[in-house]
Amino acid sequence: MYLKNISIFSLSVILLLSSCSGKNEEEKTVYENTKFKEKDQSTVQLSVQQMQTVGLTTTTVQEKTMQKLVRLNGKVDIAPSHISSISSIMGGHIKSIHVINGSRFSKGQILAVVEDPQFIQLQQDYLVTKAQLESARLNLNRQKDLNTSKASSDKTLQTAQADYSTLIATLKGLEEKLRIIGINAKGLSSGNIRSRINVYAPFNGFVSKISVNNGQYINPSDTLFELINPSGLLLELKVFEKDINDVKIGQEILVYNNQSPEKKSSAKIISIVPNIENGGSSVAVAKLSSPNHEFIKGMYINAEVTVNSRYTVGLPNESVVSFENKNYIFEELGNKKFKIIPVNTGISDDQFTEILKVENLRDKKIVQKGAYSLLMLLKNKVE
Missing domain, CATH: 2.40.420.20 (conserved putative lor/sdh protein from methanococcus maripaludis s2 fold)
Structure with missing residues (x-):
């Protein structure tokens, strides 16, 4: 019985050692394979x-x-001087609107029509003043003749002269008001008085915002449209600190958008902001050499600057x-x-x-x- 127990114990030890030995060999093999794979990566x-x-x-x-090619990216913007808010010189009701958001227009094109009785009154005042001026002119000439022959006093002549001068000033003022609202005073007569005026485009461009609708009453201070003049289009490009010394004012660059990378437009750097921002970059401002209607405000663009060769x-x-x-x-x-x-x-x-x-x-x-x-x-x- 004792020998039997020893035999069982011995067998257990042998099996345990054999198991440990096998496990060590397996771990060694896995380690070697891992080293080989890392080396072979x-x-x-x-x-x-x-x-x-x-x-x-x-x-x-x-x-x-080779020439160093600096690649930049940024966005299209518009110079504030080329963004215009359009209003009506005089208040009234919007009779019609002839454009929509994004519409392109030409200088002198009608954008909207405004209607109000005060336009009639202004034209009427002009025609009445014009008639009064003619009467005052005739009276002044008569008073001059009478005063020459001492048939009228100097005071009467002076009053006639003052009336005539006042009416000239009033007529000139009314004529200028009519010009501002788009009515030609020279061709105005009692037969062509109108109650509507047109709001005209001051330049070639496109509409970025419409703030009114038909039938709305507007005051002279109300903005009707926001218009953009594409000639003021600017490119704001990010220049990283490592490239800042290679980018100069006056350099010619090539610009393209992500949608049409093969279509590259020429531009020139006109300004560089002398400041490095927290992200380690500055801003270069460029202007297109010729208009490109595919570039619109807010669009992401890319640019290439070719600098010194070596x-x-x-x-x-x-x-x-x-x-x-x-x-x-x-x-x-x-x-x-x-x-x-x-x-x-x-x-x-x-x-x-x-x-x-x-x-x-x-x-x-x-x-x-x-x-x-x-x-x-x-x-x-x-x-």
Whole structure:
């Protein structure tokens, strides 16, 4: 019985040790495999089929004279001097509105019609004053003749002269009021008196806001429309601190919106705000060289500024890929195997990107076409 217990105990110890030994071997294997995978995360191996699908090509670092291209972004705005609030010179009821929000108009176009009896009264006062002035002129001439022959006193002549001068001033004032509300006093007669006046567009532009409706009574101080003159269109561009010394007043830039990046318009920087904001950027203000009706207030836009050129070393843009705000290239190792290499980039243009510290890359084959596909394959491999 005692020997039997010893045997059972011995067997248990052996099994326990065997179990522990097996567990240690398993952990060792897992650890080694993990180390291999971490080491292998910088390379990707392609099959023959993958090579054919991706269509890889390679290149080498190239020496080239490159221009620094500063890319900016911002919004379209309008200079305050080119935003106009339009009102009626005199109050009245809105009879009709001839535009809608967003309508484009030409200078002199009728925007709205206002009606009120006071317009009739103003024209009537003008015609009555005009008639009185003619009568006063005849009276003044008569008094002059009478005074010459001493048939009338100097006082009577002076009164006639004062009446005539007063009526001239009154008529001129009424004529100016009629001109302001759009009525030509020279062509006014009792047969063409009207109760309505037109509100005209003062320039070419478009309507950004309508504040009235038909039948509404408006006062002279009420705003009817907000009009925008596109010639005052400005581009407010964000310039980061690292580029602030490369952006100058007077520089020509190319501007485009996100909807039509291939359509680039010329503009010129006219002002730079001498202040770095909390986000580490300043603001450059530019003006289009010629009108572009596709640009509207509030639209997000992009700009490119070409600055001084320099002799440097770089790679085609498609060779450089970005991941998590870092730049990489792929080196061909042979046997359909590729290694990812982090790089620091400098200036860039439409075709090439400057690569900094290229001493270890000069004799290496660098992937050109297919670099992004390799990045995706490597990313999926890591995940």
